[in-house]
Amino acid sequence: MGRTLTFKIFRFNPTSPDDKPRVDSFQLEETERLNIFTALNLIREQQAPDLMFDFVCRAGICGSCGMMINGRPTLGCRTLTSDLPDTITLYPMPFFKLLGDLSVDTGVWFREIAEQIESWIHTKDEFDPQAEEERMDNATANKIYEAERCIECGCCLAGCATAQVSPDFLGAAGLNRIGRFMVDPRDQRDGKEWFDLVSTDSGIFGCIGMMACDDVCPKDLPLLEVFAYIRRKMAAIGLSKRKEKSAVI
Amino acid sequence: MTKIITTDVLVIGAGLAGERSAIASASEGLDVIILSLVPPRRSHSSAAQGGMQASLGNSVKGEGDNPTIHWLDTVKGSDWGADQEVARIFADNAPIAMREMAHFGVPWNRVEGGPREIYIKGKKTTIEEDFDKEGLITARDFGGTAKWRTCYTADGTGHTVLYTMDNMVVQLGITVHDRMEALRLIHKDGKCVGAVVRSLRDGEILAYMSKATVVATGGYGRIYGESTNAVINEGTGSWLALQTGVIPLANMEAVQFHPTGIVPTDILVTEGCRGDGGTLLDVDEHRFMPDYEPEKQELASRDVVSRRMKEHMLKGKGVLSPYGEHLWLDLRHLGETHLKTKLREVYDICMYFIGVNPIKDLVPVRPTQHYSMGGIRVNKDGHTYNMEGLFALGEVSCWDMHGFNRLGGNSLAETVVAGMVVGEQIATYAKKSTLVADIILAEEFAQYEKGKIERLLNSTDGENVYSLRDEISNLLKTHVHIFRTGEGLEKATIGLKSLVKRVENVRVRTKAPGMNPELSFALRIEGMAKQALLISQGALNRTESRGAHSREDYPARDDVNWLNRTLARWPDPHGEPVFEYEPVGVLDLPPGDRGYGGGQQISMEITVEEYNSRVDEGQKAKGRLDPVEPTGTRLPKEAWKEVL
Numbered sequence: 001m002g003r004t005l006t007f008k009i010f011r012f013n014p015t016s017p018d019d020k021p022r023v024d025s026f027q028l029e030e031t032e033r034l035n036i037f038t039a040l041n042l043i044r045e046q047q048a049p050d051l052m053f054d055f056v057c058r059a060g061i062c063g064s065c066g067m068m069i070n071g072r073p074t075l076g077c078r079t080l081t082s083d084l085p086d087t088i089t090l091y092p093m094p095f096f097k098l099l100g101d102l103s104v105d106t107g108v109w110f111r112e113i114a115e116q117i118e119s120w121i122h123t124k125d126e127f128d129p130q131a132e133e134e135r136m137d138n139a140t141a142n143k144i145y146e147a148e149r150c151i152e153c154g155c156c157l158a159g160c161a162t163a164q165v166s167p168d169f170l171g172a173a174g175l176n177r178i179g180r181f182m183v184d185p186r187d188q189r190d191g192k193e194w195f196d197l198v199s200t201d202s203g204i205f206g207c208i209g210m211m212a213c214d215d216v217c218p219k220d221l222p223l224l225e226v227f228a229y230i231r232r233k234m235a236a237i238g239l240s241k242r243k244e245k246s247a248v249i
Numbered sequence: 250m251t252k253i254i255t256t257d258v259l260v261i262g263a264g265l266a267g268e269r270s271a272i273a274s275a276s277e278g279l280d281v282i283i284l285s286l287v288p289p290r291r292s293h294s295s296a297a298q299g300g301m302q303a304s305l306g307n308s309v310k311g312e313g314d315n316p317t318i319h320w321l322d323t324v325k326g327s328d329w330g331a332d333q334e335v336a337r338i339f340a341d342n343a344p345i346a347m348r349e350m351a352h353f354g355v356p357w358n359r360v361e362g363g364p365r366e367i368y369i370k371g372k373k374t375t376i377e378e379d380f381d382k383e384g385l386i387t388a389r390d391f392g393g394t395a396k397w398r399t400c401y402t403a404d405g406t407g408h409t410v411l412y413t414m415d416n417m418v419v420q421l422g423i424t425v426h427d428r429m430e431a432l433r434l435i436h437k438d439g440k441c442v443g444a445v446v447r448s449l450r451d452g453e454i455l456a457y458m459s460k461a462t463v464v465a466t467g468g469y470g471r472i473y474g475e476s477t478n479a480v481i482n483e484g485t486g487s488w489l490a491l492q493t494g495v496i497p498l499a500n501m502e503a504v505q506f507h508p509t510g511i512v513p514t515d516i517l518v519t520e521g522c523r524g525d526g527g528t529l530l531d532v533d534e535h536r537f538m539p540d541y542e543p544e545k546q547e548l549a550s551r552d553v554v555s556r557r558m559k560e561h562m563l564k565g566k567g568v569l570s571p572y573g574e575h576l577w578l579d580l581r582h583l584g585e586t587h588l589k590t591k592l593r594e595v596y597d598i599c600m601y602f603i604g605v606n607p608i609k610d611l612v613p614v615r616p617t618q619h620y621s622m623g624g625i626r627v628n629k630d631g632h633t634y635n636m637e638g639l640f641a642l643g644e645v646s647c648w649d650m651h652g653f654n655r656l657g658g659n660s661l662a663e664t665v666v667a668g669m670v671v672g673e674q675i676a677t678y679a680k681k682s683t684l685v686a687d688i689i690l691a692e693e694f695a696q697y698e699k700g701k702i703e704r705l706l707n708s709t710d711g712e713n714v715y716s717l718r719d720e721i722s723n724l725l726k727t728h729v730h731i732f733r734t735g736e737g738l739e740k741a742t743i744g745l746k747s748l749v750k751r752v753e754n755v756r757v758r759t760k761a762p763g764m765n766p767e768l769s770f771a772l773r774i775e776g777m778a779k780q781a782l783l784i785s786q787g788a789l790n791r792t793e794s795r796g797a798h799s800r801e802d803y804p805a806r807d808d809v810n811w812l813n814r815t816l817a818r819w820p821d822p823h824g825e826p827v828f829e830y831e832p833v834g835v836l837d838l839p840p841g842d843r844g845y846g847g848g849q850q851i852s853m854e855i856t857v858e859e860y861n862s863r864v865d866e867g868q869k870a871k872g873r874l875d876p877v878e879p880t881g882t883r884l885p886k887e888a889w890k891e892v893l
Contacts, residue, residue: 015451015763032571033513033603045715049767050759054287057479059516060601061408061594062291078601099428099450100763107288107427111419120416121354133348135384136359142590144356145402148409152290186354 003030005081007043008089009051013100023089024048036069036076036090040102052100060218063151066093066158067102073158075218076102093158095167106154113174117197121181122189140185147180147226149219156213156223168202172213172223175204179226182233191237199238204230251445251695252455253688256282256424257679259443259459261431262486263289265407265661266643267465268414269668270675274461275421277676282457284429284446286481289415293467293479294664297407298519298594300389300399301662303343307360307385309378310397316340317888318395323650323659325843326393326550328796328806330503330622330652330814332834334884335629339650339659339666341883346665347386347400354413356402357386358591368526368582370546371536390524391657393550393845399658404519404594407661414665428764429455432772434462434489434639435694441639442685444489445698447772449764454699456691460682461675464489464625464641472777472784473618474722477510477517486645488776490625491783495635497816497829497871499647500623501780502787502798505655506731508554510617513572514602517619518595518612520657522580523547525591529558530577530611531566545845552654552797553846555616559731562615570613577611584608616731620644620660622651622797623787626816628868628876629883631671634816635872638682640675642667649814649834653796674877705771711756714771721748721781729785734801738789745782746825752778783817783826790828791815794848808840808853812860816871831871832864835881838889 005028012021026043028034037058044051056064058077065076068091070084081088096104113119125134156172157163163171170178178198181187189197198204207227214223258274260267263285271281285292306314320340324331351357362380366373369390378387391399402409418425428449435443435456443458466486470478490496508529509518523529528536529547541557542549549557558576561567567574580588580595585608588596592607599605605612625641626634627648633639642648643664648671650663724744728737752774759767793807794800813830820827836857842850853860865880 013761013763016761019761035602044766049757050761050765052764052766055480056287056291057293057296058514059296059598061296061405062287062293062479064287064291103764107291110288110290111425114416114419118420120420121352123352125352127349127352129345129349131348133351133386136356137384138359138361138387141356141359141402145405145409148356148402148412149405151295151408184354184356186352 003086005030006087007039008087009101010091011101012098013052014098015100030081034081036079036081037065039081040076053102061151063153066106066153066155067091068093068158073155073216075153075155078218093154095157095163096154106152110152113170113177117170117174117178119177119181121184121186123186124188134186136185140183143183144180146222147176147183150176150221151219153218155216155218159212159216161210161212162206162208166202166206169206170203172217175230176221176223176226179230182230191240195234195237198230199234204234251692252453253458253691254282254455255458255684255686256280257459258461258463258675259284259457260463260465261444261489262465262467262645263425263427264292264294264465264467264643265411265414265664266668267463268418269665270463270465270642270672271423272414272417272421273669273672274676274679275423277680279676279679281423283418283423283425284431284457285425285427286430286449288427289418289425290412292411293482294411295408296479296517297661298404298517299391299521299524300401300406300658301347301665302391302394302398302656302658303347303400303662304340304396304398305344305347305386305388305400306396307382308388308397309376310390311388314396314398315892316344317892319343319398321838321889321892322394323656324838326654326656327652328654328843329808329812329840330500330795330833332629332649333837334835334881335648336650337884338629338670339663342666342670343662346662346669349669350410350413350665351386353417355409357400358402360385360387371528389521390548391520392523392545392548392554393656399521399524401521403590404521404592410665430485430769431489432698433694434493435691436493436636437687437690439495439635440637442687443691445694447698449769452763452765454695456695458684458686458691460638460684461679462639463675464639464645465643466645468621468644469780470618470621472722472781473725474719475515475726476618477507477515478619483773484776484780485773487624487780488773490633490641491776491779491819493636494820494822495818495872496633497626497818498624498780498783499626499649500653500787500815501783501817502791502815503622503653503796504618504784505551505620505622505797506555506616507551507619508558508616509578509614510619511598511603512570512575512613512615515617516598516602518578518598518614520551522578522592522595525587526583527578527580530579531561532568533566534577537561537566542845549845550654551657555731556799558616568613573615575613575615578614579611580607581609620655622653622655623647628873630674630876631667632674632874632876634874637874638678640671642671652833653798702768702772705755705757705768706760708756711754712751714755714757714767714774717748717752717755717774718777721745721778725781725784729788732799732801733788735789738785741785742782742789745778745785749778749782779819786826787815787817787828805849805851807851809851812840812853829871832860832867835861835864835884837884837886
């Protein structure tokens with residue numbers, strides 16, 4: 001306690017014609033359990049009323065506050081200053097469109113990805129309001145939940161080398177979302193459909209395996225396992241295709 | 250000229266209620282645009298942890314459950330303040346809504362046949378789940394319920410249901426404009442035709458014109474400062490209704506304090522903690538709830554548990570800390586596996602935010618503002634009073650299944666049930682309506698907002714908007730909290746009346762274009778101040794204790810004078826609010842004892858039949874539009890007698 005913290009914060013307002021990107025410094029007395037959410041609000045209310053950033057739940061659940069804290073993508077709300085040195089640099093996450101200062105447009109990107117990978121249960125079954133629900137074993141429900149826990153904060157993309165050079169890359173968040181539907185028995189997509197969706201350079205084979213996503217994921221999603229699962233599944237589908245082909249010949 | 254965007258249905262708010270209602274209209278082939286302050290998946294619905302109540306009765310501890318029992322729990326929970334017909338519509342449809350969400354893709358936790366060890370009332374017990382029910386949607390225990398009824402996905406229920414709902418929105422191709430804030434409804438002669446909207450990306454003012462407009466913006470918890478709510482819950486939607494001058498906000502004094510906000514930070518840990526066997530301890534690590542509530546213990550309704558906690562702290566049994574007094578939540582006995590799977594969010598929140606490991610340490614908790622039972626008054630179809638073409642649902646509304654206290658798990662369920670039921674009414678209304686693209690009217694409303702922004706940006710002196718916010722929340726925190734007195738409420742009301750005037754003189758320091766966060770907040774402060782006053786003055790007027798509204802000077806529930814709903818309008822923006830009262834709705838279960846909480850009652854002097862004969866006219870006189878089906882048709886008479 002008793003530290004004076006220096007925040008070096010990236011500033012740029014793209015809607016202001018005269019504005020140029022810069023870094024502003026702010027000083028703040030550290031208090032017990034100070035986190036980046038509280039710190040940024042104090043700076044805005046007392047020093048820089050035009051400072052732009054995003055928080056919603058401030059509880060690590062909604063995924064709004066992904067930002068680069070001392071060079072690492074993570075959630076601002078959950079980061080305590082006591083875990084950081086006296087000087088704290090804050091930058092917006094790369095990869096996403098900058099809206100202003102620390103605020104980036106994750107919403108539009110994730111909506112486009114959801115459309116592209118058709119992020120919904122593909123089923124021909126109609127809902128019958130009078131019928132008992134279709135049964136599912138609890139282990140399967142837990143498996144789906146494990147992948148469903150992604151909060152789409154974008155930290156995996158901000159930390160991904162591939163994503164920085166290939167803007168079409170689905171990233172860990174996109175691939176994990178595909179994995180979530182692959183393990184769901186209610187989704188009736190067949191092997192070929194999955195293969196066409198994911199076996200591309202913007203899909204699973206675009207990943208060069210540095211796994212920064214796995215290191216930075218704030219929800220500790222088992223991304224290594226998810227990628228391995230998708231690769232195995234693609235290999236199995238590919239092999240079965242080859243067998244079909246040789247059978248025809 | 251202001252840019253005008255037209256659509257059949259305009260939904261303001263992209264949480265669960267808004268999105269489900271949008272799906273109802275889009276499924277009927279209507280054009281729908283959803284506006285949201287944030288990307289839809291960041292809406293506050295995503296933060297709901299514990300679950301949704303529905304009487305599926307699949308778990309052995311829910312055996313024999315049915316909508317009538319769920320309805321009974323809900324009406325008692327409301328302390329008879331609810332509209333019993335609406336509670337019935339809700340309870341009847343909740344099982345269908347859960348199954349529909351399963352069909353859409355929610356990975357509900359399922360029944361696993363065979364024995365398992367759990368904690369009930371602090372004791373380790375073994376229950377045996379039925380193998381015949383294996384694979385059906387299971388449930389956990391929540392407060393104020395006769396059966397285990399809360400469907401869940403670990404402690405991330407809001408998250409999974411919202412993601413699934415948003416997947417449906419994407420599948421149906423529904424347009425979402427995120428980072429948009431509705432500032433004012435466009436209306437004329439009692440008919441709503443759209444809204445004036447400000448882009449939080451670049452500050453542009455737009456007009457949206459629609460056949461039906463829907464407000465589903467959630468609660469106002471941030472007005473209290475200390476709240477479990479997300480920072481976007483600043484009452485922007487209820488403010489839209491209040492600004493019209495004709496639409497009443499109902500029961501604003503009915504505010505829920507959740508027993509387990511963590512200290513500090515006020516982040517919620519779910520009622521599922523106690524439902525799964527967690528207990529509350531005092532400074533001596535004594536489990537005190539059974540002393541007050543021998544039957545329900547930690548699982549009485551939230552108003553009762555919060556009151557008992559406060560009462561116990563006032564006896565000097567609280568734990569003192571630099572962040573104020575608190576009590577302990579003990580989860581240690583639940584074990585590591587349970588805490589890292591079924592209560593994983595709770596585990597993470599404790600570890601990351603307060604550095605407490607709930608596997609071996611006690612969690613500091615205290616009652617914290619959590620939910621608004623009150624809101625925009627609507628009829629049973631979700632149609633607002635005095636304003637055709639405007640609907641409201643979810644927390645922002647007072648549909649009124651919660652009365653003066655809502656049960657845990659009932660509001661998350663309400664979002665999808667109302668989304669389904671009210672959603673259908675919205676679609677029906679929009680289909681038979683024509684678009685009134687009155688661009689002169691739209692321009693008039695847009696110019697009004699542009700003028701206001703201009704004035705704020707040109708302000709050279711005036712008050713700091715954040716200081717005003719703190720003054721408002723301090724008055725509410727000090728005087729309009731769990732226990733209320735006439736004296737305290739008087740002070741708060743006088744203070745807030747002066748703040749309502751002072752917010753007219755706000756200074757905005759930032760002149761930069763774009764989202765301008767200070768300007769955005771300055772545009773909300775009037776609504777926050779005015780709603781704070783409605784909460785305080787409504788509480789001052791109501792000289793009784795009912796549900797979460799607890800007056801030390803009037804400790805009894807008074808069914809002679811106060812078996813009614815508060816309706817507050819603000820006809821003259823520079824004048825004072827007007828308070829009126831209407832009957833709560835048709836009574837089927839006569840007012841009685843809740844079975845917990847130990848409150849006293851002053852019984853009504855007229856018969857239930859006499860009361861019921863005044864409901865329809867009484868509500869109509871206050872501006873209720875006629876629902877599609879007459880009042881009372883969905884309330885089967887005395888069905889509760891079969892389950893008691």
